Amino acid sequence: MEPFRVGLTRDFLTPSGELAMGDIGLHKLKNTPGVSVEFFTNHLPEVTPAQIAGYDGVISLAPRYTHETFAEAGSRLTCLARFGVGYDMVDVRALTENDVMLTITPDGVRRPMATAVITLLLALAHEVFAKDRLVREGRWPERTNIKTTGLTGRTFGSIGLGNIGREVFRMLEPFEMVHLATDPFVKPEDIANLRVKLVDLETLMRQSDFVSVHCPLNAQTRGLIGERELSWMKPAAYFISASRGPIVDQAALYRALKERKIRGAALDVFEKEPVPKDEPLLKLDNVILTPHTLCWTDECFLRMGESAVESVLTALRGEIPPHVVNREVLQKPGMRAKLEANRARWQAISRGEDRK
Numbered sequence: 149m150e151p152f153r154v155g156l157t158r159d160f161l162t163p164s165g166e167l168a169m170g171d172i173g174l175h176k177l178k179n180t181p182g183v184s185v186e187f188f189t190n191h192l193p194e195v196t197p198a199q200i201a202g203y204d205g206v207i208s209l210a211p212r213y214t215h216e217t218f219a220e221a222g223s224r225l226t227c228l229a230r231f232g233v234g235y236d237m238v239d240v241r242a243l244t245e246n247d248v249m250l251t252i253t254p255d256g257v258r259r260p261m262a263t264a265v266i267t268l269l270l271a272l273a274h275e276v277f278a279k280d281r282l283v284r285e286g287r288w289p290e291r292t293n294i295k296t297t298g299l300t301g302r303t304f305g306s307i308g309l310g311n312i313g314r315e316v317f318r319m320l321e322p323f324e325m326v327h328l329a330t331d332p333f334v335k336p337e338d339i340a341n342l343r344v345k346l347v348d349l350e351t352l353m354r355q356s357d358f359v360s361v362h363c364p365l366n367a368q369t370r371g372l373i374g375e376r377e378l379s380w381m382k383p384a385a386y387f388i389s390a391s392r393g394p395i396v397d398q399a400a401l402y403r404a405l406k407e408r409k410i411r412g413a414a415l416d417v418f419e420k421e422p423v424p425k426d427e428p429l430l431k432l433d434n435v436i437l438t439p440h441t442l443c444w445t446d447e448c449f450l451r452m453g454e455s456a457v458e459s460v461l462t463a464l465r466g467e468i469p470p471h472v473v474n475r476e477v478l479q480k481p482g483m484r485a486k487l488e489a490n491r492a493r494w495q496a497i498s499r500g501e502d503r504k
Contacts, residue, residue, distance in 0.1 A: 158191035172453030182497035205460035227463035247482035256451030268414035305356030308363030353380035365392035466491025
């Protein structure tokens with residue numbers, strides 16, 4: 149009996165063929181009877197039909213998936229496990245039309261992402277980088293010129309209150325801050341266990357000392373934060389963006405920082421990645437910039453990997469993984485047929501029929 153074939157995109161590997169992120173929990177996949185694991189032979193910005201041909205499951209890092217990815221009929225792919233929580237590089241409709249589940253790894257990224265946001269919050273509040281420059285440039289006597297911001301009693305505002313936003317608030321509890329959030333999909337009863345007040349976007353921007361973006365990128369959130377929204381912020385406030393770059397009008401943010409309309413910002417995501425060498429933000433001294441990797445820790449990689457592996461194995465057993473994005477695909481006859489076929493193959497493998 150042919151084994152279940154699972155492929156991983158090539159960008160998980162270094163040019164020398166080693167795992168770039170260290171341990172990502174592949175041992176469970178490799179040690180499962182009846183499952184073969186391999187990496188794509190090359191990395192392309194957009195996955196082609198040839199690359200997914202013959203795979204039952206794919207674990208993917210950065211490549212795009214479009215209608216062209218499924219141009220050839222008869223794909224046996226059941227599950228595309230996205231390594232992370234964002235899926236703006238995936239044409240979800242194309243997956244649904246081709247009877248493929250899309251899964252993400254919120255359990256793996258929740259704590260590392262929240263920790264990254266708090267890292268930026270503390271770096272801004274304590275002006276860590278400005279103080280670092282004083283020491284490096286021999287300007288020690290100027291240290292009293294840098295005023296920093298205490299957190300007790302200050303207001304932290306979260307744009308979005310999903311998995312990561314809620315974890316940020318849980319981790320912020322010891323700092324005794326005021327917690328505000330805006331999210332059209334969250335009701336007060338949904339967050340009864342959190343000390344968070346739901347408000348509209350304008351109220352949040354006007355009242356917060358720290359504003360942080362925790363919403364996904366989609367048609368509704370693209371360009372959500374622009375000139376008008378930034379003008380609502382306090383002159384002493386800070387802005388944090390670690391979700392997706394296009395949610396923020398980067399040119400408007402640059403002007404707000406350059407003209408000191410807000411005190412500072414910290415960005416882990418950008419409209420264009422990699423950031424162009426002529427990006428104006430690079431010349432400012434009141435913004436912290438990191439290359440969309442701040443949450444990339446060994447803990448993050450391992451937890452995301454384990455979550456992605458479990459999603460694929462669950463689909464191969466003919467069951468439904470917990471973090472399916474396009475749940476409407478589960479009602480399609482083609483999807484149900486794939487799961488039923490997987491279930492039968494899995495039972496046969498479990499009985500040892502693949503070794504007969």
